[in-house]
Amino acid sequence: MTLANDSFLFVSDLVRRRSAIQLEAGKEYLVESRLLPLARTAGAADVDAYVRSLRAAPSPAALEAVVEALTTNETSWFRDAQPFQALTGHVVPSLLEGGLPGFAPSLRVWSAACSSGQEPYSIAMALADVVPPQSLRITATDLNEKMLTRGRQGRYSQLEVNRGLPAPMLVKHFVRVGADWEIAPQLKQAVTFQRHNLLDAPPSGGPFDVVFLRNVLIYFDIATKRDVLRKVQGVLRPGGYLLLGAAETTIGVDEGWERVPVGRGSVYRRTARRAA
Amino acid sequence: MSMDIDLAAFAGTDPIYVITEEVFTAMIDGEEGYLRHWDGPDPVFVDPMHAWVDVNGTTSGRVLLTTERGTADKLARALLQMTPDEPVSPEDFVDALGEVANVVGGNVKSLVPEPGVLTLPQVTQDRPPTLPDALIYELALDWRGSALVISLWKLP
Amino acid sequence: MRALVIDDSRTMRRIVSGVLGSMGFETVEAGDGRQALDVLESGTEIDLACIDWNMPVMNGLEFVTSVRQNREWRDMTLMMVTTESEQGQIVRALAAGAHEYLIKPFTPDAVRDKLQLLGLVDLEESA
Numbered sequence: 389m390t391l392a393n394d395s396f397l398f399v400s401d402l403v404r405r406r407s408a409i410q411l412e413a414g415k416e417y418l419v420e421s422r423l424l425p426l427a428r429t430a431g432a433a434d435v436d437a438y439v440r441s442l443r444a445a446p447s448p449a450a451l452e453a454v455v456e457a458l459t460t461n462e463t464s465w466f467r468d469a470q471p472f473q474a475l476t477g478h479v480v481p482s483l484l485e486g487g488l489p490g491f492a493p494s495l496r497v498w499s500a501a502c503s504s505g506q507e508p509y510s511i512a513m514a515l516a517d518v519v520p521p522q523s524l525r526i527t528a529t530d531l532n533e534k535m536l537t538r539g540r541q542g543r544y545s546q547l548e549v550n551r552g553l554p555a556p557m558l559v560k561h562f563v564r565v566g567a568d569w570e571i572a573p574q575l576k577q578a579v580t581f582q583r584h585n586l587l588d589a590p591p592s593g594g595p596f597d598v599v600f601l602r603n604v605l606i607y608f609d610i611a612t613k614r615d616v617l618r619k620v621q622g623v624l625r626p627g628g629y630l631l632l633g634a635a636e637t638t639i640g641v642d643e644g645w646e647r648v649p650v651g652r653g654s655v656y657r658r659t660a661r662r663a664a
Numbered sequence: 665m666s667m668d669i670d671l672a673a674f675a676g677t678d679p680i681y682v683i684t685e686e687v688f689t690a691m692i693d694g695e696e697g698y699l700r701h702w703d704g705p706d707p708v709f710v711d712p713m714h715a716w717v718d719v720n721g722t723t724s725g726r727v728l729l730t731t732e733r734g735t736a737d738k739l740a741r742a743l744l745q746m747t748p749d750e751p752v753s754p755e756d757f758v759d760a761l762g763e764v765a766n767v768v769g770g771n772v773k774s775l776v777p778e779p780g781v782l783t784l785p786q787v788t789q790d791r792p793p794t795l796p797d798a799l800i801y802e803l804a805l806d807w808r809g810s811a812l813v814i815s816l817w818k819l820p
Numbered sequence: 821m822r823a824l825v826i827d828d829s830r831t832m833r834r835i836v837s838g839v840l841g842s843m844g845f846e847t848v849e850a851g852d853g854r855q856a857l858d859v860l861e862s863g864t865e866i867d868l869a870c871i872d873w874n875m876p877v878m879n880g881l882e883f884v885t886s887v888r889q890n891r892e893w894r895d896m897t898l899m900m901v902t903t904e905s906e907q908g909q910i911v912r913a914l915a916a917g918a919h920e921y922l923i924k925p926f927t928p929d930a931v932r933d934k935l936q937l938l939g940l941v942d943l944e945e946s947a
Contacts, residue, residue, distance in 0.1 A: 417808060421697040464933055546771070546905065546923055547686050550930035554937055555921035559910050566679035566775060567686070690925035691835070743831060745838070756830070763831040767924050770874075770903025782874055782903075784828075 464552035502528035505539030527593030529584035542571035594623035603633035702804035707811030717769035721780030727769035827872035853878025888917035
């Protein structure tokens with residue numbers, strides 16, 4: 389069953405507009421395979437019929453599902469390496485000696501826009517040798533319910549665990565389940581997944597000692613960036629740390645942050661006093 | 665290798681399908697989406713190629729890949745990243761097919777708790793001999809429109 | 821930088837050499853652990869060895885053990901590239917002295933990730 393050309397063009401145009409990914413001619417078979425499960429769920433006779441029905445009555449959710457099915461989300465563990473080195477090498481020691489109440493009862497970290505969970509679990513693994521697991525509370529948030537479910541399950545394919553995860557961490561923190569690998573219970577306990585929109589009031593689980601807000605602000609305009617950063621400040625302890633993506637900064641966006649160079653990058657410390 | 669892979673224990677997802685999909689995604693197609701379950705009556709091969717590895721342990725099993733010769737050629741080319749007009753030597757063809765069986769078989773071996781030893785892969789046009797009741801599992805797949813069958817056999 | 825690709829499958833040697841080559845490595849191949857040791861003993865400088873487990877004559881685990889017993893080769897990075905993916909096997913390989921472990925099947929990106937972890941490829945070079 390081959391996809392009609394106009395259906396293929398509709399889909400490739402949609403995907404290109406939403407994700408900049410190009411589906412050139414020759415990828416019809418790929419598009420069909422990826423959309424087959426969606427077509428089946430919708431009760432369509434085949435993918436072509438499904439796409440036609442979608443064009444006739446496009447719903448945002450259905451369009452989003454199509455784009456998601458065709459764009460691979462390549463998340464890796466310990467992404468960019470530097471923030472995790474900064475976390476154990478600078479942030480945590482600094483929090484300990486900085487005269488803050490210490491980790492009694494726990495070190496609280498917020499991993500915002502956590503996707504399928506690689507970031508919060510990477511944080512947990514990085515901290516596992518530095519903070520006792522019962523003293524670690526990681527709040528992981530995302531807008532996407534499917535991602536949250538994946539995160540809670542903590543089960544990853546062999547291809548996913550090959551991406552940036554040091555082998556010693558794999559054997560220490562995962563157990564095999566069939567062809568997959570699942571985060572060990574002790575580590576899973578340290579992470580709570582919560583649905584949350586950054587534009588809303590901050591999630592529960594704070595006040596936080598560290599916030600990971602990486603590669604998310606880039607999607608917002610400057611006013612929204614400032615708004616989000618202010619909300620983050622509101623749930624971050626004075627002297628607590630914010631970790632952004634490699635190309636991001638608070639400079640020129642929001643007051644109340646002190647940039648601290650660490651290794652090749654920076655971390656941002658919430659200053660006790662806010663500028664007026 | 666104990667052939668008692670309790671497939672039902674893996675929460676509804678067939679781990680052998682998952683393994684095969686990962687092999688194809690990572691090393692043959694470069695991306696997901698070209699492999700699916702075979703839809704329709706069981707495929708019949710006119711000019712088949714067979715590639716398999718054995719796992720020897722407490723009990724022994726065979727992981728067998730069967731496909732049409734033409735499909736096997738395309739598989740080998742994809743793995744070797746060769747274009748349709750580049751010549752594939754018989755040695756390269758056998759080695760590439762054998763490697764597909766090796767990677768699939770090796771991962772199937774990892775599904776069972778008992779330790780086992782993988783044999784070197786074999787590639788033939790004749791179906792390898794097996795006992796009548798030895799078939800434990802069979803998976804018919806569709807790769808870019810062509811049929812491919814993965815089967816698991818108990819060995820004496 | 822030079823890598824030694826050790827696997828009894830010519831196909832796999834080709835694939836691994838190809839991926840490493842695209843990252844700027846010069847590659848040398850060997851079909852088993854014994855051949856690989858011959859390469860090292862002949863004085864060829866190797867920075868990274870990518871090692872299959874199951875090979876005739878001398879397998880990957882035996883090769884790793886041999887290398888780690890020789891102080892002359894102590895700066896060589898050793899990465900297993902194998903289908904052996906049971907937890908116990910990975911632990912054995914790391915205990916024997918392998919620095920990293922890549923499970924087959926793997927993507928070129930996965931190789932790059934591992935090499936970044938090992939400090940053999942710069943982070944800035946990633947696409």
